[in-house]
């Protein structure tokens with residue numbers, strides 16, 4: 001049985017990944033770690049306070065629990081990273097290099113997500129290929145490209161089992177994202193259920209890749225369980241399931257809630273980040289090398305998001 005450490009387990013992805021992994025590998029085998037305490041994560045399995053920049057404490061936890069697989073999710077997102085680029089570099093790269101070193105020293109497999117934010121420059125926006133120009137103009141993107149390169153380096157140089165996907169914007173209903181460019185696609189559902197008018201920070205025709213959390217969690221585990229002999233790529237795979245503009249998601253919600261209203265107040269930082277990213281990724285390599293296939297689309301996700309948020313009785 002695996003012994004897993006999730007670093008940054010209190011965030012949007014980590015909080016659901018902990019529950020998902022505990023369901024598969026057993027509660028006691030999945031240690032959730034975060035800067036801040038979490039009653040929810042501590043309720044059904046081991047929980048530890050960890051600042052991912054503290055290499056000694058990181059290694060101590062790996063030894064204490066006999067960890068063999070690490071999921072490193074500690075990072076500032078794109079819009080927040082633009083507000084404080086030096087902090088974004090410090091956290092995102094500090095957590096990455098500590099994860100790589102501890103994985104090298106203790107023989108752990110390591111998953112560190114990349115993102116659609118790794119793209120930038122003059123690359124094909126539609127059906128963006130797996131291997132193309134990556135010249136991001138955000139600090140978040142610079143960190144993601146660095147992460148991909150360093151993770152490949154640790155694999156080829158030291159044999160560390162590093163694996164990664166380029167996540168689209170992740171849509172979920174448990175923990176809110178914070179500081180991302182794609183956050184609007186989560187916030188819109190909360191506004192719709194609360195009967196509030198939604199003010200969208202990205203303009204109406206900007207396409208971005210998005211994915212529902214259950215697909216993102218499944219992708220993470222399927223890649224980490226994939227036969228290494230079949231992986232020609234490692235860091236990092238394009239994965240895709242849906243791509244839409246604010247107008248398209250708005251129309252989808254209005255099919256269920258015709259009274260729902262959305263207006264635009266475009267945030268220039270988010271807008272320019274969104275425009276520098278792909279419209280839609282080509283995920284052929286992930287499909288061919290480890291059998292990736294999404295299960296959710298905009299319509300089924302919208303039904304499920306509205307149901308889950310209504311059940312919170314906000």
Ligand code: AKB
Pocket residue numbers: 077078079114115116117140167168169170177179180181182183
């Ligand atoms: C962000 O918007 O910064 C993230 C991402 C796409 O990586 N959700």
